[in-house]
Amino acid sequence: MDPAEQLARIYQAGFEIQKYESFPRAVCVLHGDCIAVLEARPEGLALIGSAGWRMGDAIGVLVERDGRQVFQAKNQLVEATPERLRALRQFESDVQRLLSLESLQ
Numbered sequence: 015m016d017p018a019e020q021l022a023r024i025y026q027a028g029f030e031i032q033k034y035e036s037f038p039r040a041v042c043v044l045h046g047d048c049i050a051v052l053e054a055r056p057e058g059l060a061l062i063g064s065a066g067w068r069m070g071d072a073i074g075v076l077v078e079r080d081g082r083q084v085f086q087a088k089n090q091l092v093e094a095t096p097e098r099l100r101a102l103r104q105f106e107s108d109v110q111r112l113l114s115l116e117s118l119q
Contacts, residue, residue: 015058015113023112034071037062047098048105049073052113059113065106067092076102 021041025031030044040053040062050065051073067074067085074085074092076099083094092098 017054017059020059020113023115024109027108027112029109029112036071043109044068045105045108046101048102050106050109052109061106061109061113065102065109067094067098067102 021031024043028045032042032044034040034042037051040051041059043050043052047068048065049068051062052059053062064076066076066087069085069087069090069092072087072090074087074090076083076094077086078084079086079091083099085092085094085098
């Protein structure tokens with residue numbers, strides 16, 4: 015798949031696209047507070063790891079601390095509420111769906 019077409023679909027679906035210095039060979043897609051890092055591969059763009067929660071210029075990854083789920087970026091923690099977890103699951107599902115759509119041409 016053509017990465018430019020994939021990015022166009024993602025953008026047209028209302029996602030924000032940004033470059034981060036910490037990921038020089040990748041592009042980040044955002045929607046609300048959810049963020050995913052995409053990398054160009056021979057078969058097209060692919061998600062690197064799991065989507066996470068935007069915490070300033072960092073990505074909070076979902077972890078378990080003291081028996082509860084939180085998003086953590088370095089020493090910052092954000093509670094992984096049911097609403098945030100639902101938003102993250104929907105976001106990741108939407109990104110995967112948009113990446114896998116075949117060219118509309």
